[in-house]
Amino acid sequence: MSCDSAFTLAKARAAFLRACRLDVETAKPGNVSVGYPGHGMTAAQFIASADAAANALFAPGARVGMRILDAVSRTREAAGCNTNLGIVLLVSPLAAALEIHADDPRADAGLSAGAWRTATQRVLATLDLDDTRAAYRAIALANPGGLGDAPEQSVHDLPSVDLRTAMTLAAGRDSIARQYANGFRDVFETGLETVRRAQRSGHSQPATALTLDVFLAFLSGWPDSHIVRKHGLPVAQSVTREARKRQDAMHRALAHGTVANELLALGEWDAELKAQGINPGTSADLTVATLFVAGVADGILDET
Template sequence: MDPKYIAKAAQIASVLEVSGHPKPGNVHRTQDFDDMVFEDFLLSGVVIGDTMRKTAKMGKKYNLEEDFHKIKIGKLILIAVEETNKWVANNTNLGIIMLLTPLCAAAGMSSNITEVRENVHQIMLNTTSQDTVDLYKAIALADAGGMGERDDLDVTNDDSHKDILEKDINMFKILEISAEWDLLAKELTTKMPVTFETGFPLFKKTKIDHGINSATVSVFLTILSNFPDTLISRKYGLEKAQEVSRKANNILDKGGILSEEGQLALENFDQIMMKNKLNPGTTADLTASSIMVSLLDEYLK
């Protein structure tokens, strides 16, 4: 697959995700946070393009399993975060970068969507301990939690890098540990089931019948209803995240964005989420990866 197209797909997916309106509790085209605005996310989606193209080229070059470690996914994630930080002040896209980077590498070596999914998994399995260190640096640079606080191998502990290299803990292994409490980590260690089995097919179908915005919001709401958001659960507890998921499911029962009743309920839910500072950031990341896979699928047809 053409690396230029892959990079554009990553950029477009990032921009479409944030443009979806209304995505309850998130920044969108009519709503900002106090410390992050809609335009910050647009900038973030655009500036990762060069790194995503480089990633796709690396995937195309190192397309044999024994060479997958040479792609250096961790370093590419770090570079994308560094590039974002030159343009925006806050962490707008670490999770998206973590999902889209292996997707770009896998797309570079694949001829169909099934291959993309399998190659993402193999790339993650063949990461190195240096990839883990670079991921830790990216998380620190983005000033994000994501992996939770641990007694050992903590992202915030300066000795962690040395321990990771000495114990040869690759990215897959460290994310597998985090998968117990982080949906994004689980996604990257289980062949991206939310992206490929829930988000992508729903976006593809809804886009045909109802257009891009309805598809984006429907994917967001469906993922939120089925998978309690781990950004919310880390901040406010699992019970609160589950409550949010139930409310999202109730809105889907009313038709979601595809019905007048559902849309009114959705807009009200958005305001309640904002008032209570409930931000389903992980859901937004998975929406972006779902959109990107749909764009890749269109190219491969």
């Protein structure tokens, strides 16, 4: 591994851990955060999961499937439950793409989001049946509620296709699988553009406010896959509609300096969602992936 590659992976690992911390430092409606446990989990479990998974996700030369399986295995040992399967599924190919970009002598110095996205496409194109087998074992180990059966290539059966093909078959019902099918378009476009728009707005805001904005962008953009699986499409659609109202209100509050009132209202919505067992987990996973990309490509979440 070259010195440039080692530096890139060290920076990426730090950005990943920062993104995972922001995930729980930010009070996001329906999600677990510091001081606001829910769904039988605490923020401490999420932090422990990130620490446990990091070495597996950024293991030099590892195949995507093995990154996924190793990260989930370590998470189970650290947290005892499924806290980060979606995050692991998203970050694994992104991490592998960073490595091949850093080792490519044709690559430009530095790393743009566009170059990273291109490298990710290359990684997705090389996924094979072994990657699928390892990923399916990881999913079975994580045992996520409601992810299960599908007409083709169910995670309960032995796979017969490469991982990208298997994910593409699930893309219509799962937003994380859709990233494998569309080359992480939602992360590099919806998510990253939300980050950059906030940076261009001129409104000074802490990293937690930026995290909340990205989360609401995903939650308001389309029905959250986890909610759909657990509660059905009508419930998920109602949450999406409410998220649009809440994000619009937050943007107005930022412009007028009345954020405290909106945060209080979001806290009330958080309690309502948790009382109903509603967890927008997929939106949170996409948020972490976006913050990871923004942290590495733009450096905007670097700690001082």
